[in-house]
Amino acid sequence: QKEVEQDPGPLSVPEGAIVSLNCTYSNSAFQYFMWYRQYSRKGPELLMYTYSSGNKEDGRFTAQVDKSSKYISLFIRDSQPSDSATYLCAMKEGRGSTLGRLYFGRGTQLTVWP
Amino acid sequence: DVKVTQSSRYLVKRTGEKVFLECVQDMDHENMFWYRQDPGLGLRLIYFSYDVKMKEKGDIPEGYSVSREKKERFSLILESASTNQTSMYLCASSSPGGLVAETQYFGPGTRLLVL
Numbered sequence: 001q002k003e004v005e006q007d008p009g010p011l012s013v014p015e016g017a018i019v020s021l022n023c024t025y026s027n028s029a030f031q032y033f034m035w036y037r038q039y040s041r042k043g044p045e046l047l048m049y050t051y052s053s054g055n056k057e058d059g060r061f062t063a064q065v066d067k068s069s070k071y072i073s074l075f076i077r078d079s080q081p082s083d084s085a086t087y088l089c090a091m092k093e094g095r096g097s098t099l100g101r102l103y104f105g106r107g108t109q110l111t112v113w114p
Numbered sequence: 115d116v117k118v119t120q121s122s123r124y125l126v127k128r129t130g131e132k133v134f135l136e137c138v139q140d141m142d143h144e145n146m147f148w149y150r151q152d153p154g155l156g157l158r159l160i161y162f163s164y165d166v167k168m169k170e171k172g173d174i175p176e177g178y179s180v181s182r183e184k185k186e187r188f189s190l191i192l193e194s195a196s197t198n199q200t201s202m203y204l205c206a207s208s209s210p211g212g213l214v215a216e217t218q219y220f221g222p223g224t225r226l227l228v229l
Contacts, residue, residue, distance in 0.1 A: 100145040100208045
């Protein structure tokens with residue numbers, strides 16, 4: 001069983017919709033949780049980062065972590081066509097462990113149509 | 115601005131050829147990583163390195179080797195390319211002292227086709 005599970009989609013929504021992207025995981029040692037965005041034919045880039053449980057908001061994006069359920073989410077409000085991309089969740093154990101290795105979900109492909 | 119560059123965006127090779135993919139980062143990062151990305155399979159870690167001349171196997175090292183002679187450069191080598199190594203190859207780097215929990219910065223990727 002993969003350590004990080006993510007529904008690959010694809011997900012297609014109209015402009016202005018609220019988008020919810022999710023990942024589940026099995027390793028209770030994960031403490032750092034990230035969301036990367038990858039546009040077509042580009043490398044992934046960091047979008048959001050959260051340490052331990054809780055919420056973090058950045059503009060139209062909100063990241064949530066529920067460590068008790070081993071579940072993380074990314075919400076996109078007022079989605080725009082420019083948000084069309086693949087979103088990958090990533091996780092890491094405590095600082096200094098596993099030599100900086102991240103564990104990625106498979107990515108969810110999102111299309112926002114005008 | 116962190117910059118990770120990869121030597122080629124697109125590469126076409128023949129089965130059995132030895133293939134070198136180069137990655138260079140300009141942020142003095144200790145950690146460097148090679149992934150391959152395939153539809154439906156996501157990012158899979160091939161090898162990573164946490165220091166010059168040090169390397170660790172990832173999840174799918176078979177058929178690959180790596181070299182890190184200088185801190186800024188990490189090379190992926192396909193000893194004898196096969197068609198099942200056709201993929202997008204992504205390089206990344208990170209620093210243990212990074213502000214954001216060793217977040218990884220990615221290059222643009224090399225799309226390799228093995229015929």
